[in-house]
Amino acid sequence: MYMTGKDYKLAMAIGLSFTALTLCAEYSLVADWVEVKDLAALEDVVPTMERALWFLTIVSIFLNIAPILLERKRKK
Numbered sequence: 001m002y003m004t005g006k007d008y009k010l011a012m013a014i015g016l017s018f019t020a021l022t023l024c025a026e027y028s029l030v031a032d033w034v035e036v037k038d039l040a041a042l043e044d045v046v047p048t049m050e051r052a053l054w055f056l057t058i059v060s061i062f063l064n065i066a067p068i069l070l071e072r073k074r075k076k
Contacts, residue, residue, distance in 0.1 A: 008067050015060055019061075022056075030046060
């Protein structure tokens with residue numbers, strides 16, 4: 001949206017909202033597994049999901065900051 005000149009702030013807010021909702025959903029899932037003491041599920045899923053969630057969150061933050069930085073650079 002930035003490249004086409006359209007207002008990108010709503011898209012940025014939606015992207016960060018989906019990131020936050022994904023993290024909350026994953027936390028709820030893990031909390032359910034802890035509650036029922038499903039250690040096999042925790043041992044199987046949590047280590048891989050931790051890396052994936054960190055990576056995707058960092059990518060999401062970068063993608064949402066990039067248009068702001070590009071706009072600031074273009075104004076100079």
